[in-house]
Amino acid sequence: MSDPFLVVEDLTVKFPTEDGLVNAVTDLSYTVEQGKTLGIVGESGSGKSVSSMAVLGLHDMRTARITGSIKVGGQEVVGLGESKLRKLRGKEVAMIFQDALAALHPFYKVGSQLAEAYLVHHPKASKREARRKAIEMLDRVGIPQPDRRVDDFPHQFSGGMRQRAMIAMGLINDPKLLIADEPTTALDVTVQAQILDLLQDLQREFNS
Ligand SMILES: Nc1ncnc2c1ncn2[C@@H]1O[C@H](COP(=O)(O)OP(=O)(O)OP(=O)(O)O)[C@@H](O)[C@H]1O
Ligand SMILES: [Mg+2]
Incomplete structure (x- = not known):
């Protein structure tokens, strides 16, 4: 069997705010195989959107503090530069939103x-x-x-x-x-x- 297409390991996302660090996502791990569907459920504010956006590298690295690993087709996304992310977005992974x-x-x-x-x-x-x-x-x-x-x-x-x-x-x-x-x-x-x-x-x- 081939490796899963998306591998998220120990993903942690924190945002510095005036009131200190907000822990948006803590130690999240999951995998998705190609052709499969994964549903993520959780209460409001539990980090569903923040963790999904991290897969496309949509957080500003100057503010968000992201640790752990997100591999898309074997390519590490955490810490990846903007020009390489642009090649990934839309082609490897696309996202559709609520609004x-x-x-x-x-x-x-x-x-x-x-x-x-x-x-x-x-x-x-x-x-x-x-x-x-x-x-x-x-x-x-x-x-x-x-x-x-x-x-x-x-x-x-x-x-x-x-x-x-x-x-x-x-x-x-x-x-x-x-x-x-x-x-x-x-x-x-x-x-x-x-x-x-x-x-x-x-x-x-x-x-x-
Ligand atoms: N840019 C940001 N700066 C500071 N905190 C943020 C930022 N973006 C999200 N958060 C915080 O991160 C946490 C997770 O938010 P997220 O939007 O991922 O929740 P969610 O699970 O998608 O909720 P919902 O079901 O309401 O859409 C929340 O506490 C939110 O306030
Ligand atoms: Mg959301």
Whole structure:
């Protein structure tokens, strides 16, 4: 059997504040094998978001104090430089968040943002190819009339459609691991169920 894709060992994250050090995550260890799903549960403030963001190196190392080890496909992430992290983000590991409206830029068309994300890891692709990829991804996440919707701004999408667009952005570079930090909390129950079904379908599709 191959090694797990994600190996987190004794991860500790502390934030210095005016009231002293905040222990956000203490001695967390877990592994995720490729193609598998891991659900992390815990009360509010228990460190779910902070520990997930550490996997993408999203904490400012000048402030957050991170110790332990996070290996993504064998590559150590803790202490890794920003330019190397950028190569990892989106391509090896992508993350989707609770608030799609905050994750999408209000001034740019949804399609342009998707195309931009694609071009980060496909710098040789043409603008046309990137746009075609954006439409294809919108289609795959169930946006109706994707060739028309690609030119919409985020506020022209419904809440569920924005969440789908964010998932499309997360998956556009075919990452090996997708971290979903409560991506459905802001949605009503029926749309929540649709989004979870979608993630399950996509996992099957992308793993094959
Ligand atoms: N930048 C920061 N500076 C200081 N403390 C922080 C910072 N970010 C998070 N924390 C603290 O770290 C702890 C863990 O926060 P985190 O957001 O990971 O919780 P969570 O498990 O995701 O909670 P929720 O279920 O509410 O989303 C909390 O006590 C939080 O206040
Ligand atoms: Mg959280």
